[in-house]
Amino acid sequence: MAEATTQQTIEAPFVLPNGTALDNRLVKSALSEQLGTLRNAPTEKLERLYRAWSHGGFGLVITGNVMVDRRALGEPRNVVVEDERDLPALKRWAAASKESGSNHTWVQINHPGRQSPRILSPRPVAPSEVALKISGQFGRPRALTAAEIEEIIERFARTAEIVVGAGFDGVQIHSAHGYLSSQFLSPITNQRDDEWGGDPERRMRFLLELVRRIRARIGTSAGLGVKLNSADFQRGGFTEEESMGVVDALSREGIDLLEISGGTYERAAMMGGAGARQRESTKQREAYFLEYAERVRERATMPLMLTGGLRSRAAMDEALHTGAVDLIGLGRPACLEPDLAGRLVRGESAAALPTRELRLGIKQIDDLGELTWHTTQLWRLGRGKPAASDRHPVVGVAEYLAATVHGGVIRQALRPPRY
Numbered sequence: 001m002a003e004a005t006t007q008q009t010i011e012a013p014f015v016l017p018n019g020t021a022l023d024n025r026l027v028k029s030a031l032s033e034q035l036g037t038l039r040n041a042p043t044e045k046l047e048r049l050y051r052a053w054s055h056g057g058f059g060l061v062i063t064g065n066v067m068v069d070r071r072a073l074g075e076p077r078n079v080v081v082e083d084e085r086d087l088p089a090l091k092r093w094a095a096a097s098k099e100s101g102s103n104h105t106w107v108q109i110n111h112p113g114r115q116s117p118r119i120l121s122p123r124p125v126a127p128s129e130v131a132l133k134i135s136g137q138f139g140r141p142r143a144l145t146a147a148e149i150e151e152i153i154e155r156f157a158r159t160a161e162i163v164v165g166a167g168f169d170g171v172q173i174h175s176a177h178g179y180l181s182s183q184f185l186s187p188i189t190n191q192r193d194d195e196w197g198g199d200p201e202r203r204m205r206f207l208l209e210l211v212r213r214i215r216a217r218i219g220t221s222a223g224l225g226v227k228l229n230s231a232d233f234q235r236g237g238f239t240e241e242e243s244m245g246v247v248d249a250l251s252r253e254g255i256d257l258l259e260i261s262g263g264t265y266e267r268a269a270m271m272g273g274a275g276a277r278q279r280e281s282t283k284q285r286e287a288y289f290l291e292y293a294e295r296v297r298e299r300a301t302m303p304l305m306l307t308g309g310l311r312s313r314a315a316m317d318e319a320l321h322t323g324a325v326d327l328i329g330l331g332r333p334a335c336l337e338p339d340l341a342g343r344l345v346r347g348e349s350a351a352a353l354p355t356r357e358l359r360l361g362i363k364q365i366d367d368l369g370e371l372t373w374h375t376t377q378l379w380r381l382g383r384g385k386p387a388a389s390d391r392h393p394v395v396g397v398a399e400y401l402a403a404t405v406h407g408g409v410i411r412q413a414l415r416p417p418r419y
């Protein structure tokens with residue numbers, strides 16, 4: 001159990017079970033930067049961006065998702081760590097992200113499973129052959145063999161070992177937002193009837209094996225966290241009740257931090273889309289998943305982090321005061337104001353800048369606009385420029401699509417390895 005503290009406000013320090021002492025309760029949540037090379041190595045732009053966050057006053061910084069297999073990318077310029085070929089660049093990234101000496105940095109590690117765009121993976125792999133219902137962009141997946149599943153678990157462990165060896169303080173397993181680990185958890189995407197599916201116990205086995213295998217490789221002094229969906233907000237999908245079973249199992253494993261989120265590409269609740277803002281009380285408290293966190297708190301033994309929708313210091317303090325969560329995750333605000341955490345903690349700011357949202361009422365375009373606009377802000381920070389919060393959303397979509405399609409086409413030309 002995490003060390004109890006009576007002073008539950010954002011500036012209070014906090015000690016994680018692995019002994020990591022955080023300066024405060026604010027965490028930069030994972031934001032996929034897409035700032036790797038087309039051969040998926042870390043770059044100077046990535047270093048520049050993380051230097052800004054290191055000086056930004058966060059207790060903990062969690063990187064955007066780093067992939068464990070170059071055959072399975074979420075985006076063309078993801079960083080991939082599957083061996084030590086980019087170790088010097090990884091070490092530079094780790095050093096940059098801890099330059100201020102006041103924050104810890106964890107690497108989020110991920111495999112997209114079926115959520116790998118067609119331009120990168122015409123035939124991605126997944127627990128079962130269930131395609132995403134986003135027309136055209138994603139290929140129909142092939143079901144993984146049991147041997148391939150074992151191999152992927154080994155990849156996560158190896159990636160974790162390498163990044164910790166490079167100087168990062170820990171890892172977070174991405175088991176939310178419809179990526180491979182969350183595909184295993186959902187009865188919609190996991191229709192297997194072997195040791196990896198068929199009932200809730202077997203569906204959560206992939207995640208638990210990841211936790212065990214990674215812990216065995218990184219030891220107990222490095223941090224190990226999990227980002228988990230409260231639900232995927234789809235009929236017949238991963239329910240809140242099933243997620244509570246996963247929380248119980250993770251409590252028994254003894255992880256250092258559980259981050260609560262929700263949604264998938266098909267139902268983007270993690271960013272305030274479907275399912276997240278149904279109740280008036282949720283709106284008042286800002287946080288999309290706070291009520292769920294309160295229920296998790298009743299049974300979980302590990303520290304909890306809540307991400308999604310929190311903008312004002314008052315709402316962050318309230319979420320901490322209730323005792324439901326220990327840490328506050330900030331995603332989109334960190335794209336606009338990398339130094340936001342420090343200003344909130346010092347009382348120089350009462351809230352994050354309102355983010356500019358593209359809301360045309362067309363779900364897919366709106367979700368894409370939200371992601372692309374923020375991604376292009378990260379690219380500006382990576383070039384050493386300030387974010388441009390007044391930028392028109394359509395400019396963000398256009399820049400993003402041009403760069404991503406271009407990157408995808410070049411990757412095709414490079415003949416990347418495929419499953």
Ligand SMILES: Cc1cc2nc3c(=O)[nH]c(=O)nc-3n(C[C@H](O)[C@H](O)[C@H](O)COP(=O)(O)O)c2cc1C
Nearest residue numbers: 029030031032064065270308309330331332374375
């Ligand atoms: C551009 C962008 C990239 C993201 N990339 C990731 C990611 O790599 N991994 C992840 O777990 N969540 C990712 N997210 C989700 C955020 O971590 C966070 O859960 C979400 O934005 C809600 O928090 P917020 O309301 O503070 O933005 C991303 C969000 C945005 C806007």
